[in-house]
Amino acid sequence: MTPSITQPTCGALDWQLTGHGNIPMNVSLNCQPGELLALLGPSGSGKTTLLRSLAGLYQDVAGHIHSGQDCWLDTRRGINRPPEQRQLGMVFQGYALFPHLNALENLLIPLRHLPRQQALQSAQAWLERVHLKGLERRKPHELSGGQRQRVALARALVAQPRALLLDEPFSAVDQATRQKLRRELALLRQEIQAPTLLVTHDLEEALQLADRICVLHHGQLLQVSAPDQLMSHPASPTVARLLGMQNLFEGRILASDQHQLLLDWLGLPLTLPGQPEFITGQTVQWMAPPQSLLLHRPDRPVPGDKENPVQGKIEELVLLGPHASLSIRPNHAPDWPLRFYVPRHFVERQQLQSGMAVTLSLLADQLHLFSP
Structure with a gap:
């Protein structure tokens, strides 16, 4: 029987950011606890830049980021918490697993602050939750693409993050595996209380998974709507064209x-x-x-x-x-x-x-x- 994972109560993720790097950015947005917000747009629209800014991996920004009552960034007050202090879970497009560590050891990395036995129990529970029981000792090169992505997702969630950031997490796998992973993420969402941001250029993926979709273009926020509202009432012809609409x-x-x-x-x-x-x-x-x-x-x-x-x-x-x-x-x-x-x-x-x-x-x- 798949174990149920207890998740902490999380606050909303709220941010207002401007940037003047390679992709100028001007975005004010929030993501509520338990909500999945998809960041949708073509290549170069600023999706990954925004995600990396929230994670503290991209510094050429000004503004503020709050997680509930905690301030992660406030450039006016000189506050800028490093990535390891933001309590984030992040899944990268290319998995970013440690190749010399097996699946279980990869999950133990973010649990080094816990007693060994507690960390082992938590890591094993998450591997079972993502259907990898029995594969704990396999290294990344011994796993399929879908299995590696499940390890990456479990590693992002095992430390009970305040927010979950997904950077085109399913683009490196085949279509059949992608559909399975989307379904599994949709099921996992029932247990994840953290705000979740999904970067994607795949409209179908956004429509299947998101509570709200944010359309970005050249670093600008063009529209934020529920999927049905977005498809029936795009805010402008530009939004409609970015979504591939005709007529x-x-x-x-x-x-x-x-x-x-x-x-x-x-x-x-x-x-x-x-x-x-x-x-x-x-x-x-x-x-x-x-x-x-x-x-x-x-x-x-x-x-x-x-x-x-x-x-x-x-x-x-x-x-x-x-x-x-x-x-x-x-x-x-x-x-x-x-x-x-x-x-x-x-x-x-x-x-x-x-x-x-x-x-x-x-x-x-x-x-x-x-x-x-």
């Missing part, structure tokens, strides 16, 4: 009140729910997310086909395993195709083909207008 367009408000908004898209009027913050005549950018698009053949109408109908034809149909990528070129706006994915079985059932005339319904309550 970003420009339009003009024809009419707006508390009940209904009428949007002109290159001569095609679209009806949306009322959004009084937008005014008549205003030019706006808007997005049609995948969940807003309902596709059907003109000769096979389905419920919803009367809602913001867009006539067009299939410009591109590419089968990608269990899914298909579609590009629909609207008749009224041939230079602005709508792109999305559908299940492969839908393509086969509807007998869709490139060049076929189709109709899209743009579901009003799913369309998103970006605030100016």
